[in-house]
Amino acid sequence: MTNTSTPLIDSDVHCAVTRDDLMPYVSEYWRETLETTNQREPGSPAMTYPDWNTALRTRKGDLSLDRLRTDVLDDASYAILYCYYGVEAVTHPYRAEVTATAVNRWLQEHWLDQDSRLRASAVVTPQYPEMAVREIERVAEDPRFVQILLPARAPAGYGHQQYWPILRAAERHGLRVAITAGGGSGAPPTPVGWAGSFYEEYNLAPTLFQSHILSLVMSGIFAECPDLRVVLAESGWTWLPPLMWRMDQEWKAVHREVPWVKDAPSSYVRSFFKLTTQPFDSPESPAHLRALLDHIGSDDMLMYSSDYPHKYLHGNDELLSVPALESREKIRWRTAAALYGLDVRDGG
Amino acid sequence: MTTGSLATAKVSRQWSPGAVIDCDVHNEIKSRDDLKPYLARRWHEAYDNVAVLPSGQTGLVVGARPHRDIFRRDAVPAEGPPGSDLGLLREQHLDRYNVARALLHPVLVVLRNPTYGILGREVISALNRWMQAEWLEQDDRLFGAVSVTVEDGQGAADEIRRTADCDRFVKVMMTIQTREGLGHPRYWPMYEAAAERDMPIAAHVGGFSGTHMAAGWPVYWIESHVSYPQVYAAQVMSLVCSGVFDRIPNLRFVLEEGGVAWVPALMWRADHSWRTMRAGVAHLQEPPSQIIRRHFAFTTQPLDEPEKPEYLREVLAQLDMMDSIFFASDYPHWDFDDPSRVLTSRQVDDHTRERILFHNADRFFPFP
Numbered sequence: 001m002t003n004t005s006t007p008l009i010d011s012d013v014h015c016a017v018t019r020d021d022l023m024p025y026v027s028e029y030w031r032e033t034l035e036t037t038n039q040r041e042p043g044s045p046a047m048t049y050p051d052w053n054t055a056l057r058t059r060k061g062d063l064s065l066d067r068l069r070t071d072v073l074d075d076a077s078y079a080i081l082y083c084y085y086g087v088e089a090v091t092h093p094y095r096a097e098v099t100a101t102a103v104n105r106w107l108q109e110h111w112l113d114q115d116s117r118l119r120a121s122a123v124v125t126p127q128y129p130e131m132a133v134r135e136i137e138r139v140a141e142d143p144r145f146v147q148i149l150l151p152a153r154a155p156a157g158y159g160h161q162q163y164w165p166i167l168r169a170a171e172r173h174g175l176r177v178a179i180t181a182g183g184g185s186g187a188p189p190t191p192v193g194w195a196g197s198f199y200e201e202y203n204l205a206p207t208l209f210q211s212h213i214l215s216l217v218m219s220g221i222f223a224e225c226p227d228l229r230v231v232l233a234e235s236g237w238t239w240l241p242p243l244m245w246r247m248d249q250e251w252k253a254v255h256r257e258v259p260w261v262k263d264a265p266s267s268y269v270r271s272f273f274k275l276t277t278q279p280f281d282s283p284e285s286p287a288h289l290r291a292l293l294d295h296i297g298s299d300d301m302l303m304y305s306s307d308y309p310h311k312y313l314h315g316n317d318e319l320l321s322v323p324a325l326e327s328r329e330k331i332r333w334r335t336a337a338a339l340y341g342l343d344v345r346d347g348g
Numbered sequence: 349m350t351t352g353s354l355a356t357a358k359v360s361r362q363w364s365p366g367a368v369i370d371c372d373v374h375n376e377i378k379s380r381d382d383l384k385p386y387l388a389r390r391w392h393e394a395y396d397n398v399a400v401l402p403s404g405q406t407g408l409v410v411g412a413r414p415h416r417d418i419f420r421r422d423a424v425p426a427e428g429p430p431g432s433d434l435g436l437l438r439e440q441h442l443d444r445y446n447v448a449r450a451l452l453h454p455v456l457v458v459l460r461n462p463t464y465g466i467l468g469r470e471v472i473s474a475l476n477r478w479m480q481a482e483w484l485e486q487d488d489r490l491f492g493a494v495s496v497t498v499e500d501g502q503g504a505a506d507e508i509r510r511t512a513d514c515d516r517f518v519k520v521m522m523t524i525q526t527r528e529g530l531g532h533p534r535y536w537p538m539y540e541a542a543a544e545r546d547m548p549i550a551a552h553v554g555g556f557s558g559t560h561m562a563a564g565w566p567v568y569w570i571e572s573h574v575s576y577p578q579v580y581a582a583q584v585m586s587l588v589c590s591g592v593f594d595r596i597p598n599l600r601f602v603l604e605e606g607g608v609a610w611v612p613a614l615m616w617r618a619d620h621s622w623r624t625m626r627a628g629v630a631h632l633q634e635p636p637s638q639i640i641r642r643h644f645a646f647t648t649q650p651l652d653e654p655e656k657p658e659y660l661r662e663v664l665a666q667l668d669m670m671d672s673i674f675f676a677s678d679y680p681h682w683d684f685d686d687p688s689r690v691l692t693s694r695q696v697d698d699h700t701r702e703r704i705l706f707h708n709a710d711r712f713f714p715f716p
Contacts, residue, residue: 156564157571190582191575192529192558197628200589203618204562207578211563214575218568238616242609242652242663246574249653253683254570257411266655281617283666284637288612291662297655313623 006329007344009336010072010079012180012233012276012305015063017083017106025102030095039095042086042184063309065114072308073117077333077344079308080146081120082180082233083107088126088151089184097131100124104139112144119340121149121178126163127185133169140173146340147176147231151183152208157215164221171225176339179212181205181234209235210243217247217268220260229339230273234307237275238282241295244269270298274339276305277331280315289322299327303336362710367448368687369709371647372552372604372676373441375452375483378428383457386474386481394467398460411569415682423680430680434486441679442489445687448706449715452483453493453521459554463523464500469507472497476511484516491715493521493550496538499557504538512545515716519548519602524576525555530583530601531590539592539599546714548600548645551583580606581614588618588639591631600712602645604676609652612666615640641669645712647676648704649685657694670700674709 019041023031033039072079085103090096103123111118122139124132132148139145148170150158158167158179170177188194189208195201209232216222216230247265255261261268283289296302304316320328337344377383384392423440425433431454441447457475462468475495484492494517496504504520511517520542528534530551542549553576559565560579566572580603593599615637622629622636632639646669654660664670677685691701 152563154563157561157567158563160564160567187564189562190529190558190586191560191562191579192526192582192586195529195586195589196531197589199621199625199628200585202621202625203585203614204578204582206613206617207562207581210578211561211575214561214571215563215567218571236613236617239610239613241654241659242577242607242613243574245609245652245654245659246577246607247570248655249650250570250574254413254573257568257570279617279620281613281620283612283616284619288662288666291659291666295654295659295662311624313620 007333008076008304009333009342009344010076010306010308011231011303011336012278013068013072013079013081013308014310015068015081015083015111017085017103021106022099022102025105026098030098042089042099065111068308069115072306073115076117078117078119078336078340078342080336080340081107081111081118082149082178083121083123084149084151084180084182085123086184087123088154089186091127093128093131096125096128097135100131100135101138104135104145108142108144112142119144119146119342121145121147122175124148124150124166126150126154126166129163129165132166136166136169136173136175140175145175147178150177150179151185152179152181152205152212152235153183153185153187153189154208154212155185155187157219158212159215159217159219159221161219164224167221167225167228171228176229176231178231178233179209179235206236206239210239213243213269213273214247216272217265218258218261220258222268222272223260223262228272231303231339232273232275233305234279235275236279236281237277237302238280238292240269240275241292241297244297266297270301274301274303274335276303276307277319278305278307278310278315279312280319282314282318286322293322293325299330300335302327302331303339304332362448363706366446368446368675368705370447370450370677370679370687371602371674371709372649373437373450373452373679374431374456374681375437375454376429376431377454377457377478378432383471383474383478386477387470391467391470395471398462398467408565410566410572413569418681420680420682420684434483437679438487441677442487445677447489447687449489449491451491451493451519451713452479453550453552454479454495455521455552455554458495458498458521459523463498463556464503468497468500469503473507473510476507480511480514480516484514491516491518491713493517493519494547495521498523498555499527501535501537505541508538508541508545508547517547518713518715519550522549522551523555524551524553524579524583524603524606525558525560526583527557529586529590531586531588531592536592536595539596543596543599546598548602548713550602550604551580553605577606577610581610584614584640584644585618587643588632588636589629593639593643594631600643600645602647602674604647605649605678606646607650607652608646608667608673609654609660609663611640611646612663641672645669645672645674647674648690649676649678650683651685651690657692660695664696670703671708672712673704674712675705
């Protein structure tokens with residue numbers, strides 16, 4: 001599938017955890033509570049749709065470290081793990097916190113300790129910022145956690161000041177903020193309510209990421225935290241140029257409202273955001289793809305990802321085989337290596 | 349449904365070089381009393397007491413737009429608010445810009461009144477009677493949108509059928525923000541009534557429900573204005589997935605004030621995922637982009653402004669819907685587009701410009 005003669009970093013691979021896996025990492029009180037009460041496992045409500053299961057759901061049985069080694073790590077120097085567990089959907093604050101900590105400890109022992117090519121996203125509780133900050137401080141002691149994971153579906157844009165303690169803590173500890181598809185915040189997934197099929201919801205997922213870009217840029221957090229970096233994972237990215245244009249267009253007219261946004265909003269997007277390549281919702285023709293890459297206006301935003309084990313009919317091969325694609329090496333590994341501080345020997 | 353290439357369509361007798369069909373012009377009442385002659389007396393007291401929060405029915409105050417109101421400063425008539433004076437509209441807009449036809453709609457009046465319920469139906473009906481008598485029958489260049497109770501599909505259908513005696517109504521006006529996605533069956537009676545008259549449904553900025561952003565409420569006004577395309581995208585997907593176009597094959601939507609640049613990426617994603625997730629939408633028999641291209645159209649104001657003008661040309665090529673884009677000025681609002689300056693030669697060629705300014709809309713709307 002991939003050319004092994006040059007390095008590769010896979011910026012988005014998934015693993016899955018279950019409640020039983022977490023038992024060794026919680027106190028006796030929580031073991032008993034989780035075993036004897038009806039508290040179900042958290043998760044994104046989209047999982048109830050049948051087509052989610054066939055198309056995108058990550059099931060524990062689909063994924064073992066052995067399979068990840070064969071399917072991903074044989075080609076890649078590093079892989080960035082995402083273990084979404086829906087902790088943002090847990091309203092009980094203490095259960096939410098203990099669950100996040102347990103997921104991260106499980107990640108350390110069952111994945112990070114087992115293969116030195118793995119890096120991970122730490123699970124935190126965006127609904128409880130003080131707890132999230134505590135967890136950030138805890139995981140920051142392990143440099144193999146390179147970012148925190150925030151779900152795209154959220155009750156507010158992540159630039160909202162309620163989230164600033166989380167963003168500040170991430171920056172302070174050198175962790176990137178990764179926003180990834182899914183989430184169970186209790187809020188409906190579209191601006192006009194609940195969708196009638198997973199297909200409909202899936203196609204609107206980019207609007208969630210658009211919300212967060214807009215919110216983060218207009219909030220002024222990047223003036224407060226110049227070293228903060230945001231990764232949009234499994235977001236798609238071919239929708240990005242029109243958002244940047246409209247932000248710039250409106251900013252010219254109404255910049256007085258957000259005086260901390262000193263330059264065109266698109267310049268903040270290009271400086272502070274990275275996006276993973278899969279899913280690649282490619283244009284209908286090569287000419288349109290070429291134009292789209294021009295419209296993106298940066299060769300340093302896209303990072304190769306397989307989104308393993310999710311299955312797509314096409315993707316990275318089409319992107320990386322664009323003729324005269326000068327950013328091929330950056331997409332394959334250089335941008336991710338610089339972002340995460342990963343040591344990759346040139347030439348594999 | 350209006351189809352066929354421009355080459356075979358008859359050239360309208362009202363066309364002349366430079367003529368414009370303006371698909372989004374807003375008129376206004378001078379005062380609330382203007383509607384009372386058209387409203388049964390027993391409803392006057394309730395109408396006088398309709399309380400709409402100054403910041404909309406949610407009560408939220410989202411940032412601040414850069415002007416005290418939404419109007420062009422020079423569009424204020426001697427009496428009444430901008431848009432309420434037919435003489436000034438003629439002088440300042442229709443005559444000055446060679447507007448052969450203007451599609452009028454008093455959007456702010458709709459947004460100040462109930463969107464459902466009996467009072468809502470009565471007020472909307474009064475508004476359409478006022479519109480017909482005091483505007484559409486006063487100038488041959490004026491055409492209108494039927495106002496409807498946006499959250500009452502059957503009430504909307506009844507009103508569309510009631511206005512059938514006036515062929516100067518050529519579209520139905522919906523708000524883009526609705527309680528449910530526009531594909532929800534609660535709205536279908538309205539669509540059936542519109543389709544009977546081959547009238548498209550126009551979905552315009554405004555409405556009371558939902559947020560502008562997929563992720564919660566915006567904080568600043570700029571966020572609320574930038575995020576509108578998210579609402580439009582949600583409505584397009586809602587309609588496409590609903591199957592309503594199978595039920596009503598000549599149903600068409602004009603998306604007003606939402607721009608167009610966001611549409612290609614939505615079509616790409618919808619087509620790719622349709623191939624992998626067919627099971628959940630087994631009723632969709634063709635790539636969603638084909639459904640979108642057949643059933644949707646767009647107005648130009650505000651036209652997207654990419655960093656380089658030629659990028660817009662490329663986006664329009666990606667969109668591949670050049671028959672389905674219509675000029676709109678949004679007169680008398682502050683972000684008005686001047687038809688003599690919009691769409692430069694770096695963005696579109698002269699032939700395309702002429703189609704957008706006149707011929708596309710001429711063919712699309714059921715003008716008498």
